[in-house]
Amino acid sequence: MDGNGRGARSHGLKRIEGHKAAEKAIHDSVEYCGSMGVEYLTLYAFSTENWKRPKAEVIFIMTLLKSFIKRNIDNLDRNRVRIKATGRLDDLPQGPLNELLSAMKRTGSNEGLNLILALSYGGRAEITDAMRKIAGKIEAGRMQISDITEESISSSMYLPDVPDPDIIIRTSGEQRLSNFLLWESAYSELYFSDVLWPDFRRKHLEEAFEDYRKRRRRFGDLDSDR
Ligand code: IPE
Ligand code: MG
DSSP, X not given: OOOHHHHHHHTTOOXXXXXXXXXXXXXXXXXXXXXXXXXXXXXXXXXXGGGGSXXXXXXXXXXXHHHHHHHXXXXXXXXXXEEEEESOGGGSOHHHHHHHHHHHHHHTTOOSOEEEEEXXXXXXXXXXXXXXXXXXXXXXXXXXXXXXXXXXXXXXXXXXXXXOOSEEEEOTTOOSOTTSSTTTTTTOEEEEOOSOGGGOOHHHHHXXXXXXXXXXXXXXXXXXXX
């Protein structure tokens, strides 16, 4: 979800106004993905690197996270959305963390769209944490070096039951992953939109899905009509 700050600045507003304006784009995306039968939607809301930003902006985003959940939890729950989170959640301040945990608990048995919030998330941090988990098991004698496989690494990630993403969409014209789902994105289709996140609407998501439908995913193999 990139381009909040630039969106606000282009209207002569403070960067934080852009974060506020992001909510509409989130609504549209959750609603459209739900209606299309998408099973998992991960929103990259805050990275491990975003902590480097000025303190006031970080505090604003964390406060917004808490109020976002408070404002939307009834509606999300009514729509059977199941809220999950990925990242170094221990880094989050107590208030937003508690709000998040209670939303996850409340929606835990819903069977609609899985809405995953990536918070204090970094792909390298996730891989590092997975390595530590595995090393800890080896040290404790509960795992052998020969047990280290792509599968066992995958199951040591933050959300082992969530499938790898089919498509990763980045807004605002930047063409990079910025530490998002590095392990899981090995064969994800990448889609870049010039639209800033606060302006991202259902029609832009429709365009992304339309583009995705035209892609041929071979996963290193040949086409079946070879
Ligand atoms: C994305 O918008 C939101 C977060 C990273 C929290 P930015 O804040 O990165 O907006 P730009 O890239 O400065 O426009
Ligand atoms: Mg940015």
